[in-house]
Amino acid sequence: MAGQHDIAFRIFIYMFAVFLAVLIGLWGYNNFTATRHVVNSTNLPAVRCVGYVYDIDELSYDEGMLKFKFKNQRYSSEEVTSITIRSDMEERTMDITIPIGITRDIELEMEIAKNVSIFPTGCEVYKEVMDI
Numbered sequence: 001m002a003g004q005h006d007i008a009f010r011i012f013i014y015m016f017a018v019f020l021a022v023l024i025g026l027w028g029y030n031n032f033t034a035t036r037h038v039v040n041s042t043n044l045p046a047v048r049c050v051g052y053v054y055d056i057d058e059l060s061y062d063e064g065m066l067k068f069k070f071k072n073q074r075y076s077s078e079e080v081t082s083i084t085i086r087s088d089m090e091e092r093t094m095d096i097t098i099p100i101g102i103t104r105d106i107e108l109e110m111e112i113a114k115n116v117s118i119f120p121t122g123c124e125v126y127k128e129v130m131d132i
Helices: 002-049
Strands: 054-062 065-072 080-087 091-098 103-109 115-120 128-131
Touching (some): 065 080
Antiparallel strands (some): 065 103, 115 128
8 A cells, every 4th residue: 555655656746847847948938939039129120220321410390391301321331211200299101212322301291399200210229319
């Protein structure tokens, strides 16, 4: 009889160890995938957008009309295909091609209370924020 209890106890301990190993493995896998997602979501835009070198000049806002010059610098390695203009009241995305070394005059109606951010779409990490 004592042998049956001993075998049952060993089986219980073995099953508990397997359960614990699976639980720790799942916990580690979830932590690994969550960390990888955070690293990719924060670093990929920075790497992808490093080729944009641009200036915003002659920014003006009068009676709901925002005007500025967007210059894609000649030492930029990417042509700009879309820009995002975000104010404290609304956000707009413009599909516009600005080749390397070219300046475009941009003019659009937009509500702005205090400031505006302008950046190539998807590259908020390199945005320029200006007070109006």
